[in-house]
Amino acid sequence: MSAPSDAMVEIRSVHKRFGSLEVLRGIDLSVRPGEVTVVIGPSGSGKSTLLRTINHLEKVDRGWISVDGTLVGYRRDGNKLYELREREVLRQRTKIGFVFQNFNLFPHLTVLENIIEAPVSALRRPRKEAVAAAEKLLDRVGLADKAAAYPGQLSGGQQQRVAIARALALEPRLLLFDEPTSALDPELVGEVLDVIKDLAHGGTTMIVVTHEIGFAREVADTVVFMDEGRIVEQGPPADVLDRPTQERTRAFLSKVL
Amino acid sequence: MSLTSDPPIDPPTEPATGPPTGPSTGPSTDPPVDPPAAKAAGPGADHEALTVVPVRHPWRWVAIAATAVLLAQFLNGLITNPGWEWDVFAQFFTAPTILKAVWITLQLTFYGTAIGFALGVVLAFMRLSASAFLRTVAYGYIWAFRSIPLIVQLLFWFNLAYLYKELQFGIPFGPGFFSFDTMNLVGATSAAVLGLALHQAAYAAEIVRGGVLAVDSGQLEAASALGIPRFRQLRRIVLPQAMRSILPNAANEIISLFKGTSIVSVMAIGELFYQVQVVYGRNGRVVPLLMVATVWYILLTTALSVLQHYVERHYAKGAVR
Ligand SMILES: Nc1ncnc2c1ncn2[C@@H]1O[C@H](COP(=O)(O)OP(=O)(O)OP(=O)(O)O)[C@@H](O)[C@H]1O
Numbered sequence A: 001m002s003a004p005s006d007a008m009v010e011i012r013s014v015h016k017r018f019g020s021l022e023v024l025r026g027i028d029l030s031v032r033p034g035e036v037t038v039v040i041g042p043s044g045s046g047k048s049t050l051l052r053t054i055n056h057l058e059k060v061d062r063g064w065i066s067v068d069g070t071l072v073g074y075r076r077d078g079n080k081l082y083e084l085r086e087r088e089v090l091r092q093r094t095k096i097g098f099v100f101q102n103f104n105l106f107p108h109l110t111v112l113e114n115i116i117e118a119p120v121s122a123l124r125r126p127r128k129e130a131v132a133a134a135e136k137l138l139d140r141v142g143l144a145d146k147a148a149a150y151p152g153q154l155s156g157g158q159q160q161r162v163a164i165a166r167a168l169a170l171e172p173r174l175l176l177f178d179e180p181t182s183a184l185d186p187e188l189v190g191e192v193l194d195v196i197k198d199l200a201h202g203g204t205t206m207i208v209v210t211h212e213i214g215f216a217r218e219v220a221d222t223v224v225f226m227d228e229g230r231i232v233e234q235g236p237p238a239d240v241l242d243r244p245t246q247e248r249t250r251a252f253l254s255k256v257l
Numbered sequence B: 001m002s003l004t005s006d007p008p009i010d011p012p013t014e015p016a017t018g019p020p021t022g023p024s025t026g027p028s029t030d031p032p033v034d035p036p037a038a039k040a041a042g043p044g045a046d047h048e049a050l051t052v053v054p055v056r057h058p059w060r061w062v063a064i065a066a067t068a069v070l071l072a073q074f075l076n077g078l079i080t081n082p083g084w085e086w087d088v089f090a091q092f093f094t095a096p097t098i099l100k101a102v103w104i105t106l107q108l109t110f111y112g113t114a115i116g117f118a119l120g121v122v123l124a125f126m127r128l129s130a131s132a133f134l135r136t137v138a139y140g141y142i143w144a145f146r147s148i149p150l151i152v153q154l155l156f157w158f159n160l161a162y163l164y165k166e167l168q169f170g171i172p173f174g175p176g177f178f179s180f181d182t183m184n185l186v187g188a189t190s191a192a193v194l195g196l197a198l199h200q201a202a203y204a205a206e207i208v209r210g211g212v213l214a215v216d217s218g219q220l221e222a223a224s225a226l227g228i229p230r231f232r233q234l235r236r237i238v239l240p241q242a243m244r245s246i247l248p249n250a251a252n253e254i255i256s257l258f259k260g261t262s263i264v265s266v267m268a269i270g271e272l273f274y275q276v277q278v279v280y281g282r283n284g285r286v287v288p289l290l291m292v293a294t295v296w297y298i299l300l301t302t303a304l305s306v307l308q309h310y311v312e313r314h315y316a317k318g319a320v321r
């Protein structure tokens, strides 16, 4: 199994079913450190499910996933995989940032409290340190003046930027984005994509599920096209987006472009 | 992709010309009965000069007048009818025996609520747990205690000593370490508190469970994606949000428990209602003494409602609505 590789994320023959519906049918994927992988594909193809298995929000039925050289959700002993306790899974998740389509900010906490919650409670950082770091992050996403606001007082684009800052506060090795701009009004998409591009250029490893083909073309190192629970095609954006070899990829692109 | 889609179309924001002038503003209708008026307010009219005349509600005024007269008569009766015996009321309203009874009523309410809700939270999370066994036990408890009338249950507890002579602490089914005489352990007041709390717990469990279910599942998902410890997720993320829907129902429950303590009078515990009965049994002044109890119940319920307002405001932090 995980022969020491240089990959940040290693996904091997991952299967997942919900009842009788097989949502992931053998996924293999590697992401190198510092790389941006963009996952595209039709609705229901299993993109979100794949992303959620990477930080063990969904358990896989078969196969395994490792992040930064560590198995996610399991401990290997000989030929057996032992499921980890929730506490250990939670600790693993602090190394993996997740940004949701609908932000999922905590509405009863201020922007600052949202950001420092996990560093203080999960990483046991001193509050003062966490606040200082949070202020820097807010500055980085252009919201330095919103620290005391509640999420409900912000626009969708601002909320998503706070959610990104919240994920970054744990200094994760890997960032996962599940359609970060799909819930936004068109004029707010740009400000969020700019923040993500900025992170990409800064060398953060990330996997982004998105329908923004322009973004994929500009930022992705690798584009992955998924359909019906399988990876149909992957490669540099110039290949997958402009010279797809598979008929299904062509059909999908002709619909969204 | 969506960045390069068509620019949003600006809808025409020009307001419609002039206010509607009646049922016949359609373009192709026949000349209305009153053409001059329609024309005056038409496109060319001076919009600044138009004033709004609200609809009049003559019947509303009739209703207000009638209600006011009835209310005045009622208040007049309260003050002038000697049957209310306000002097007796004043004599007993702050009498030491009554104050002591009020205090006992408050204690019953406090312990009934505190223990009831503590147990209720446990039951709620049992009902939400992944274990079918825990879910079933919690459901069985709620089913049982919602099915038994409170007064029946209280009398059961009161007679507990008859069922179990002594209570033993030790290894389950094994040897005991020390034991209590139930007669001493479960005095009348603790039997009452126990009864009220166990009854309350069944209702509290459902209220808490409803509140937890009302919190968007994305909240727990985000919290666990951030690696926030499990207990902290509940205490810091879920419960404060659940409180918003728990509080109005919980306040209802506390207020009805507060008044429900009067049921405990069947156990001869000196709470407010029992004490009032004792006094009017002695002096025969039933109505003024019932008023003593009534006014105390009203005053304290009002205080609870005010408290509810502030607690709700606290938990409304960050809420848009
Ligand atoms: N918890 C679940 N229980 C049952 N079925 C599920 C669950 N989560 C997802 N599914 C199903 O799995 C399939 C894949 O879902 P997934 O959310 O991964 O698709 P997706 O590619 O992200 O689609 P979209 O672009 O619409 O977000 C869908 O058919 C969905 O209905």
Ligand SMILES: [Mg+2]
Residues within 6 Å of the ligand: A047, A048, A049, A178, A179
């Ligand atoms: Mg999805």
